[in-house]
Amino acid sequence: MTRNIIMLGTGSALPVSNYHACYIVRTNSFTLLSDAGGGNGILSNLNTAGIAPTEITHLILSHTHTDHIFGAVWLIRVLINSYFNGSKVNRLRVYANQQTANALIEICRLTFLESYFSEIDTVIDLHIINPPETDKIEDCKIRFFDVGSENVCQMGFRLSFADGTTFVSLGDEALTDRNLYEASGADYLICGAFCRYADRDTFKPYEKHHFTVKDVAMNAAKAKVKNLILYHSEDKTADKTNKYHAEAAEFYNGNAIIPKDLDIISF
Numbered sequence: 030m031t032r033n034i035i036m037l038g039t040g041s042a043l044p045v046s047n048y049h050a051c052y053i054v055r056t057n058s059f060t061l062l063s064d065a066g067g068g069n070g071i072l073s074n075l076n077t078a079g080i081a082p083t084e085i086t087h088l089i090l091s092h093t094h095t096d097h098i099f100g101a102v103w104l105i106r107v108l109i110n111s112y113f114n115g116s117k118v119n120r121l122r123v124y125a126n127q128q129t130a131n132a133l134i135e136i137c138r139l140t141f142l143e144s145y146f147s148e149i150d151t152v153i154d155l156h157i158i159n160p161p162e163t164d165k166i167e168d169c170k171i172r173f174f175d176v177g178s179e180n181v182c183q184m185g186f187r188l189s190f191a192d193g194t195t196f197v198s199l200g201d202e203a204l205t206d207r208n209l210y211e212a213s214g215a216d217y218l219i220c221g222a223f224c225r226y227a228d229r230d231t232f233k234p235y236e237k238h239h240f241t242v243k244d245v246a247m248n249a250a251k252a253k254v255k256n257l258i259l260y261h262s263e264d265k266t267a268d269k270t271n272k273y274h275a276e277a278a279e280f281y282n283g284n285a286i287i288p289k290d291l292d293i294i295s296f
């Protein structure tokens with residue numbers, strides 16, 4: 030079984046050299062996009078990764094913020110375009126909470142040609158999630174849960190694969206006391222870490238309801254997470270990968286992964 034995480038973006042809300050935090054989980058049977066970033070950079074990064082928008086089978090939008098949903102507007106626009114051009118388009122199954130779904134549809138309505146907007150249900154199959162809820166994606170179980178964000182209604186998810194491997198996503202939220210239970214024992218956890226604790230005075234993560242590599246690493250140790258993927262971080266630190274690794278290693282014995290845009294993590 031081939032199973033990859035393809036990091037389409039690793040940046041936080043205002044990156045200058047990266048795309049916003051979003052990624053694909055790809056197996057032999059599905060291609061799941063988790064968040065879509067904030068613009069049409071999603072299309073160029075998909076193109077560089079060699080993934081056609083029509084290959085994406087599932088989209089999960091964690092919350093309604095700019096840096097997570099505007100890329101989905103572009104994706105839907107491309108799918109409708111492909112449909113009009115006569116390509117076979119399987120309906121993209123979209124999972125979002127009510128607030129996020131409302132925002133997505135409203136932005137599409139306000140910005141698409143009427144003839145395009147009228148085909149939106151042809152290309153997407155929208156599922157409103159009110160966590161906690163479960164579903165199945167092929168032979169993989171998925172559980173949606175509230176990540177306990179302090180500033181926005183945000184959902185995470187846990188994928189449980191048939192071979193027992195678990196993958197947990199907290200959207201752009203950090204691993205905190207409010208979601209530790211959901212991440213407990215995960216083989217892979219992906220979550221936000223805005224900057225190093227050492228750089229907190231420069232980047233001021235706590236003012237933005239974000240946390241540091243140290244905070245997340247300490248909680249990952251508590252939650253016995255085996256592989257910790259950190260993203261949604263500042264992109265101004267030179268040699269970020271090594272510096273983040275060094276801070277994580279002080280508090281966490283597992284495998285910390287600090288990906289760059291377009292990195293592929295096989296699991």
Ligand SMILES: [Zn+2]
Nearest residue numbers: 042094096201
């Ligand atoms: Zn964000």
